[in-house]
Amino acid sequence: MPKSREIHLVARPEGLPGEEDFKVVETVVPDASDGEVLVENHYMSVDPAMRPRLTDGYELNEPMLGSALGRVVQSRADGFAVGDFVLNRFGFREYFVAGPETLTKVEPVEGLPLTVHMHALGGTGFTAYGGLLKIGQLKPEDKVFVSTAAGAVGSVAAQIAKIKGCWVVGSTGSEEKARWLADEVGLDAVINYRETPIRRGLRGAATEGIDVYFDNVGGDHLDAALASMNTLGRVAVCGMISGYNEPGARTTVRNLANIIYGRITLRGFTAADFLEMRPAFVGEMTEWLRDGRVRYKETVFEGIDAAPRALIGLFQGLNVGKMLVKLAG
Numbered sequence: 001m002p003k004s005r006e007i008h009l010v011a012r013p014e015g016l017p018g019e020e021d022f023k024v025v026e027t028v029v030p031d032a033s034d035g036e037v038l039v040e041n042h043y044m045s046v047d048p049a050m051r052p053r054l055t056d057g058y059e060l061n062e063p064m065l066g067s068a069l070g071r072v073v074q075s076r077a078d079g080f081a082v083g084d085f086v087l088n089r090f091g092f093r094e095y096f097v098a099g100p101e102t103l104t105k106v107e108p109v110e111g112l113p114l115t116v117h118m119h120a121l122g123g124t125g126f127t128a129y130g131g132l133l134k135i136g137q138l139k140p141e142d143k144v145f146v147s148t149a150a151g152a153v154g155s156v157a158a159q160i161a162k163i164k165g166c167w168v169v170g171s172t173g174s175e176e177k178a179r180w181l182a183d184e185v186g187l188d189a190v191i192n193y194r195e196t197p198i199r200r201g202l203r204g205a206a207t208e209g210i211d212v213y214f215d216n217v218g219g220d221h222l223d224a225a226l227a228s229m230n231t232l233g234r235v236a237v238c239g240m241i242s243g244y245n246e247p248g249a250r251t252t253v254r255n256l257a258n259i260i261y262g263r264i265t266l267r268g269f270t271a272a273d274f275l276e277m278r279p280a281f282v283g284e285m286t287e288w289l290r291d292g293r294v295r296y297k298e299t300v301f302e303g304i305d306a307a308p309r310a311l312i313g314l315f316q317g318l319n320v321g322k323m324l325v326k327l328a329g
């Protein structure tokens with residue numbers, strides 16, 4: 001029966017959360033019963049969508065939930081052996097016991113770390129793939145704008161658009177990230193919105209307008225895109241992080257009327273909208289990662305105590321690529 005630590009939400013934050021809104025709690029996890037496995041989490045994910053759940057969703061004084069990658073340390077379930085790595089929804093804790101129906105076994109891909117299953121080859125990569133190809137109806141030679149282009153979803157979306165033969169401008173909030181996007185990822189243009197207001201930056205960079213906007217930010221970024229959209233443009237609304245610290249994840253958009261004469265399609269989505277694309281995604285993304293056509297970065301905080309800081313850090317732009325917390329291994 002291992003001792004485990006887990007993160008509880010102890011207060012509902014207003015605005016940007018603080019570390020005092022969370023507590024590290026020690027507990028003892030039981031051994032696996034018949035039909036169960038005991039898992040030690042090695043990595044957990046923090047995601048922007050967790051912020052609205054701090055206001056409404058997560059229970060107070062209960063362990064939080066989120067995706068994680070763990071290793072089976074005891075198995076009394078068919079099909080799972082000690083040493084197997086599993087993706088699970090029991091993040092924010094070091095150990096847990098669960099039935100096999102809550103676990104997905106991870107098959108290693110030669111030459112890639114297992115953690116790619118938590119981003120480029122996992123949920124954020126798939127969100128980028130389907131969001132761009134199905135919701136954004138991407139075509140070769142489209143002019144594409146991706147916001148939070150150095151983040152987990154954005155960096156993959158921007159690179160898929162490049163691979164598919166598009167011209168791509170990305171926005172980000174620091175010089176370090178802008179340099180990575182321009183020099184290593186190879187975007188055609190990069191805007192640091194902290195240096196140049198996004199509307200002016202986009203106008204200056206996208207002189208031929210935008211056909212597809214992959215929106216991760218909402219607010220001023222969506223406004224800037226709407227002011228630059230070409231006729232029959234598509235806006236794939238993936239997220240609106242600029243509003244997540246507001247009650248109801250509110251965001252203000254002023255240029256919505258531009259969709260009328262521009263005949264612009266604006267569509268929100270989740271990965272549930274394109275589950276049929278999963279096999280094609282896994283095939284293509286595995287190849288792109290192996291041959292280096294899709295690059296990725298991970299920002300890794302160490303230890304379960306650092307999980308609240310990592311979550312808050314998403315809203316301070318502390319991550320380049322996927323934000324992860326390493327718990328063991």
Ligand SMILES: NC(=O)c1ccc[n+]([C@@H]2O[C@H](COP(=O)([O-])OP(=O)(O)OC[C@H]3O[C@@H](n4cnc5c(N)ncnc54)[C@H](OP(=O)(O)O)[C@@H]3O)[C@@H](O)[C@H]2O)c1
Nearest residue numbers: 048148151152153172173216238239240241242270271317
């Ligand atoms: N629809 C879906 O199914 C789905 C699935 C996954 C994620 N999402 C959405 O996709 C977006 C990106 O998620 P992710 O996991 O890839 O996170 P991420 O981009 O890796 O990390 C968040 C980044 O957002 C930027 N940011 C934070 N506050 C901002 C603000 N006020 N204005 C502009 N940028 C801000 C920061 O980058 P900079 O320093 O560059 O500003 C930060 O590093 C989020 O909106 C998320 O909710 C949607």
